Amino acid sequence: MSTERERSGLPRLERLIHIGWGLAGFWVARALGAGLRRLPFFGRLLRAPLPPEKRFRALLERLGGTFIKFGQVLSLQPDLVPSSYCDELFDLLDRVPAFDYAEVERIFREDHGRDPAEIFDSFDQVPFASASIGQVHRATLGGRELAVKVRRPTALRDFGGDIGLMKAMVRLISALRLKSFDSLRMPLNEFVAWTGDELDYRREARYMEQVRVNTGERRAARVPAVIGEVSTARILAAEYLDGTTLLEYLRSLERGDPAVAHRLREIEFDPETFAENILANFLGDVFKHGIFHADLHPANLLILPDNVVGYVDFGITGVISEYGSQHVLAMILALSRHDVEEMLEGIFRISEVTEESDVEGFRRGLRERAEVWFGEDRGGNELTTGYTLIMLDMIRLSRRHAVLPHEEALRYMRSVITADGLIARFAPEFDVNRALERLSLRQLQSRALATTFSADRMIDSWIAGSRLMRDGALRLDRLLDRLEKEKPVEPDAERDRAPREALSARTLRLGVSVLGIATLIVLGAEPVRPGLNLFVAEAALTGAGTVLLIWSALRWMLSRR
Numbered sequence: 387m388s389t390e391r392e393r394s395g396l397p398r399l400e401r402l403i404h405i406g407w408g409l410a411g412f413w414v415a416r417a418l419g420a421g422l423r424r425l426p427f428f429g430r431l432l433r434a435p436l437p438p439e440k441r442f443r444a445l446l447e448r449l450g451g452t453f454i455k456f457g458q459v460l461s462l463q464p465d466l467v468p469s470s471y472c473d474e475l476f477d478l479l480d481r482v483p484a485f486d487y488a489e490v491e492r493i494f495r496e497d498h499g500r501d502p503a504e505i506f507d508s509f510d511q512v513p514f515a516s517a518s519i520g521q522v523h524r525a526t527l528g529g530r531e532l533a534v535k536v537r538r539p540t541a542l543r544d545f546g547g548d549i550g551l552m553k554a555m556v557r558l559i560s561a562l563r564l565k566s567f568d569s570l571r572m573p574l575n576e577f578v579a580w581t582g583d584e585l586d587y588r589r590e591a592r593y594m595e596q597v598r599v600n601t602g603e604r605r606a607a608r609v610p611a612v613i614g615e616v617s618t619a620r621i622l623a624a625e626y627l628d629g630t631t632l633l634e635y636l637r638s639l640e641r642g643d644p645a646v647a648h649r650l651r652e653i654e655f656d657p658e659t660f661a662e663n664i665l666a667n668f669l670g671d672v673f674k675h676g677i678f679h680a681d682l683h684p685a686n687l688l689i690l691p692d693n694v695v696g697y698v699d700f701g702i703t704g705v706i707s708e709y710g711s712q713h714v715l716a717m718i719l720a721l722s723r724h725d726v727e728e729m730l731e732g733i734f735r736i737s738e739v740t741e742e743s744d745v746e747g748f749r750r751g752l753r754e755r756a757e758v759w760f761g762e763d764r765g766g767n768e769l770t771t772g773y774t775l776i777m778l779d780m781i782r783l784s785r786r787h788a789v790l791p792h793e794e795a796l797r798y799m800r801s802v803i804t805a806d807g808l809i810a811r812f813a814p815e816f817d818v819n820r821a822l823e824r825l826s827l828r829q830l831q832s833r834a835l836a837t838t839f840s841a842d843r844m845i846d847s848w849i850a851g852s853r854l855m856r857d858g859a860l861r862l863d864r865l866l867d868r869l870e871k872e873k874p875v876e877p878d879a880e881r882d883r884a885p886r887e888a889l890s891a892r893t894l895r896l897g898v899s900v901l902g903i904a905t906l907i908v909l910g911a912e913p914v915r916p917g918l919n920l921f922v923a924e925a926a927l928t929g930a931g932t933v934l935l936i937w938s939a940l941r942w943m944l945s946r947r
Contacts, residue, residue, distance in 0.1 A: 439474040446478060451544030454478050454518035458683055459804070472811075473640060479633055479685035484516040489539045490523070497618045502534075505616065509534070515685065519545075519584060519701065524626060531626040532613060533698070541585060584701035587622040593677070593703040594624065600675040606663040608688075608696045627696040629688035636684055636812055653691040657813035660693045665821050667695055668805060672704075672798060673711045673829040680704035680801045682808060704797040710736055714798055715826055721776070722769070722823035726756045736795040737784065748787040755779045769819045773806040 446457040461475035490511075491501050502509040506525040513521035520537045538544070583589045591612045598609035610625035617623050630649060638646035664682065671678035679686070681702035688696030706714070717732030730749055739745060759779075761770035769776075777799045784790055791799070806818050 437470075439468075439471045442471065443474045443477060446475075447482065450540075451518065452548040454482060458518070461683070476633060476636065476684075478518070479683055480515040480517055480631075482516050482518055484513050484521050485538055485540075487511045490536050493536055493539070493620050497621055498616075506532070506534075517685070520587075520622075525623070527613070527616075527623075531628070532623050533610070533626045534616070535587065535622040535624075535699075537585070537587065537620040545585060583703075586619050587617060588619050590700045590703075591617050591622055591624075594700040596677055597671065597675075597679065597697070597700065597703070600671065600677065601667075604667070604670070605692075606694055607667045608690055608694055610696075610698065624698075627688050627690065627698065629690045629696050632684035632687040632689060632808070632812060635689060639812075650689060653689070654693070655689055656693055658816045660689065660695065661809045661813040661816045661818075662821060663693055663695050664805060664809065665818070666825055668801065669822075669825050669829055672706055673715055673826075674832070676706050676708060676711060678704045678706070678798075678801065680797050682801060682804050684808060684812070687808075704794065704801060706794040706798055710792060710794045710798075714795055715830055718822060718826045719830065722819065722826070724756075724760055724768075726753055729756075733780070733784075733789070733791070737789050737791045739789055742788045744787040745789065748783055748789045751783045751787065752780070755783065772810070773818055773822065774803045774810075777803050777806075 443457065446453045457475045457478040461472050461478065494500065494502050494505070498505060502523075502525070506527050507529075508526045510524040513523050515522040518538075519541050520535045522533050522535045525532045525534045591614065594609060595612050598611060601607045601609050608627060610627055613623040613625075630646060634646060635650065635655075637643070664687070668678060668682070679697050679700060679702075681699060686697065686699040688698065690696045713732050713735040717729050717736070720726075720728035720732055730752055733752075734745075759769055759771040759776055781791075781796070781799065802822075809816055809818055
């Protein structure tokens with residue numbers, strides 16, 4: 387239930403002035419700060435100014451809402467933003483100032499009619515994490531440890547004002563047909579869509595539970611169970627995962643914290659294995675189930691024993707169709723194999739091409755960028771560019787030439803950018819490019835095997851096989867029958883050998899028929915692959931047909947003596 391406090395909000399014009407004033411103040415201070423400090427009077431006033439990265443973080447916190455989310459994204463892009471800014475922006479992931487516990491009690495009373503202390507066995511009044519949309523408290527219920535996330539009282543106001551401005555901007559761009567700003571429409575619409583999802587914890591609970599079910603017995607992933615009877619649009623209660631967040635690990639590297647290092651050594655944490663598990667889980671969710679965690683920042687990932695990845699905060703979750711995942715997978719493999727033409731075809735299959743699209747311009751641009759990605763001046767045999775820059779290049783080219791990827795594909799591409807930037811920070815030696823190629827190939831093989839034994843494929847094979855058996859066996863039988871009738875037989879021997887010859891002839895015809903059918907099946911479109919699959923079954927049938935034919939031929943020859 388929303389309160390009047392949440393619905394009233396700042397007027398859009400006031401919010402716009404607030405944003406403009408804050409940004410202008412930051413850039414003026416950045417441009418003039420050094421010069422003012424050299425003046426006698428201002429030098430004393432600005433003796434110990436904040437570093438620009440701290441001022442930038444403070445600005446985003448002051449603007450709130452969408453700007454905090456923007457800072458969270460920037461914190462994971464060390465190749466786009468100076469590392470000092472990334473380190474400072476990390477605090478936006480879980481150290482946004484918390485709101486009062488009195489507000490938590492008010493929200494519980496409005497949603498449940500009771501205080502937290504009346505619902506839970508225990509409830510920690512001090513949150514252990516606080517971000518742009520909500521803060522998280524520890525609690526216990528029925529002997530289970532829980533993490534209870536409560537939405538900020540001002541979340542709808544903070545995000546609602548910015549969303550209203552974005553919608554107005556999209557309408558203005560469309561009405562005035564401002565082509566130079568047309569590329570902004572899609573990202574603005576996307577932001578509006580996923581922010582609406584993230585503000586309603588009921589959607590997050592559904593996504594979390596679905597991913598948990600999909601994860602099943604997978605050893606490298608752990609998703610907490612949702613406590614449905616406590617959760618509402620503003621409250622989300624879930625199982626508490628006892629682990630070290632990846633963000634805490636990154637901070638410990640920066641400050642050399644021996645306690646965190648010791649704790650992780652005890653559970654045999656290996657950064658490269660953990661990075662591999664993040665990518666394997668991500669690709670498995672995308673290509674096997676079509677639903678995936680799309681906000682892989684380090685505060686949302688926990689390091690658990692045996693390098694298991696714990697996942698929390700499913701506010702941004704991606705959904706991709708089987709069609710989309712198939713062509714995204716083909717695009718990744720084409721990229722890893724330096725097959726630019728196949729990659730282009732994959733992009734076109736997951737993009738919207740209209741009369742305004744410059745298809746040839748997009749082709750030329752991608753071919754030119756591919757020369758940079760593969761380092762053509764150094765041989766061009768393998769990728770020399772990280773996936774973050776590759777995906778950003780693709781997105782920029784798409785917008786420039788109006789070849790716009792579908793929303794599901796864009797969310798996947800942005801998730802890859804986030805994962806790549808994250809892994810670069812905690813496992814810099816890990817080769818993301820090779821890992822994506824290897825894991826994508828594994829997913830392709832798994833999908834091919836699953837398709838082979840699918841109900842549709844088995845029905846198609848049965849229909850094709852029945853036709854072969856009907857037509858091929860009949861023709862072979864007629865051919866052999868004619869050959870037998872043309873063979874002269876001694877009159878006095880015919881009477882003695884007739885029963886044996888009839889049986890041998892039938893056996894021979896059966897052997898030839900089976901071999902012919904099996905050979906026709908094996909010569910079909912089924913690819914050669916080792917393991918338990920249809921090709922192996924067909925090869926076994928061919929072998930059995932060959933043995934039967936040889937045995938039948940020997941019996942027939944003996945019967946003719």
